[in-house]
Amino acid sequence: MVDALYIFKIILYICLSGFLIALIVFFFKLTDLIKSVKAVLADNKKDIDRSIGEVPQILDNVTGITNKADRLIGDVSPDVRNITNNVSNTLSHVESVSSNVSNTVDYVAESVTDTATNIKYGFLNSTDYVGSARDIINFVKSLAKR
DSSP, X not given: OOOHHHHXXXXXXXXXXXXXXXXXXXXXXXXXXXXXHXXXXXXXXXXXXXXXXXXXXXXXXXXXXXXXXXXXXXXXXXXXXXHHHHHHHHHHHHHHHHHHHHHHHHHHHHHHHHHHHHHHHHHHHHHHHHHHHHHHHHHHHHHHHO
């Protein structure tokens, strides 16, 4: 008779065999991958060596560019501050000038209004003077006729 332990051992051997086959396939594929990587490295060895040789020169160029940028920023910073101050001062002057213009316009408007009012009342007064003069002349005429 076949007992459960014997069946379990057979299933375990089958699983172990499957695992070993999968492991062997994995190692063959890994070997193929490593061969492909070696072939790519061998084909590009000159380019890789040249690129690695140029890295120090590239780093020197980057350092030089960084230093020049730092100097330029240091040289430009005072100019930017001066420009900012000049713009601020200009805006302050523009605000002052616009305030002066506004005050002048208000003053001119008041002066024109006062002048118009004075002309109006002056005209009415001159009309009153003419009327009064006519009344006086009529009064004098009436006295002369008597």
